[in-house]
Amino acid sequence: MTAIGVFCASSRTIDQRWLDLAFDTGAELARRGHTLVSGGGCVGMMGALADGARSGGGRTVGVIPQALVDLEVADLASDELLVTDSMASRKTVMIERSDAFLTLPGGLGTLDELFEVWTTATLAMHDKPMVLLDTDGFYRPLLDWLTSLTDQHFVKPAGQDLLLVAHTLDEALDTIDSRLPVTRRPA
Template identity: 50%
Template sequence: MTHAVAVYCGSHPTVPQSYLDLATEVGTGLATRGWTLVWGGSTAAMMGAVADAARQAGAPTIGVIPRPLINLERADPTATELIVVDTMRERKREMDERADAFLALPGGLGTCEELFEVWTSRYLGMHNKPVVLLDPDDHWSGMLTWVKDLHTRGFVSQTALDALVITHTPHDALTACAP
C-alpha cells in the first residue's frame, strides 16, 4: 500500500464553507502526492469534502465507519474500501493500523478525542508516526493554550508537546506527514 494518512476533521453539517474548502485542499494534496486517504468513512461536511477531493484527484480512499453511524454520518458508498465496524474504538484501531501519519483539521469533540489518542500514544512511544495539527485560523488556539498551561503546571512534558507538529497551511501539514 502507498503512504496512507488518517485525516480527522469535522462532520457537523453547519461547518463554514472555508473549512470545506480546506478539507478539499487537503484531499487534493494527498492525491497529488500519490497517497491514500484513511478517514471516518462519512460523506458529511469536511469528512465528505476531503474524501471527494482525494478520489477526484486519483487517491484511494479507505473509510472506517461504525455500524451505528452509517445513517447518521452518511456512509460513503463511493469509498475505494469501506470498512464497517461495531464501535468507535474499533474505528480508531482500524484507522491507526492503516495509517502512516495522522492529520487533524479543524473539528469538534470527536476530532479532539481522536487527536488526543494518537498524540498520547505517540509521546508514550507506542508508535512513531507523525501527528500533525492543521490550524489555519487559530481554531485550536484555546486547546493549545490549555495544553501549554498543563505543561507549566507540571502535568505535560516538553516531550509530549514536541510530539505534535503544528502547521498553518495544507502544504506544510502534508509535508509534515511525509514518510
C-alpha cells in the first residue's frame, strides 16, 4: 500500500471550502488505495483530511510532536499515531514514512513541511514525487516568487522542476500515481 504524506492547515478558523477540500482529499486517497500520512492533528484541514480517509475505509498514520499531544489536538482515531519529540523529528518521520507528498493550502507549518521535503529532494536525499495543489490560485503568488528566484539563479531550474503543480485534486493525485514506481502503485 502506497503512503501519501499530506501537508495542510490545522487552523480552526478557515473557510469551510478548505475543510471540504481536505475531507475530499482524504476520501479520494482512500478510494485510490493509498495510506494517508498526516501531521497527526484532529483539527482544521488536518482533522478533516483524516476523517475523509477514514470515511472511505482508508488507513491513517498520524505523526505528531508530544507538545501538540499535550494540547489535546492529536488524532487519537489514527490507525497508527507516532509521537515525536519535536516538529523537526515529525518532518523526518513523515518523509521516511511517505512514498509521495501532496501539499494542500496552509500557512507557515504547511510551508515549512513543503520546503523541508522539497529541499531534501533537491539534495538527492529522496526522489519521491511532490505535488502542490494550487486550488483557485492559492499558491500563485508564492509560485511567482519562486520563479523569480530561479530567474535570479538562487534556485536551479532542475530544483524548481521537482515540485509539480496541479490545479485540481484529481490532477494532483493522477500526477502522484503516475510518478510512483510501479511496485508502489496501488492495485
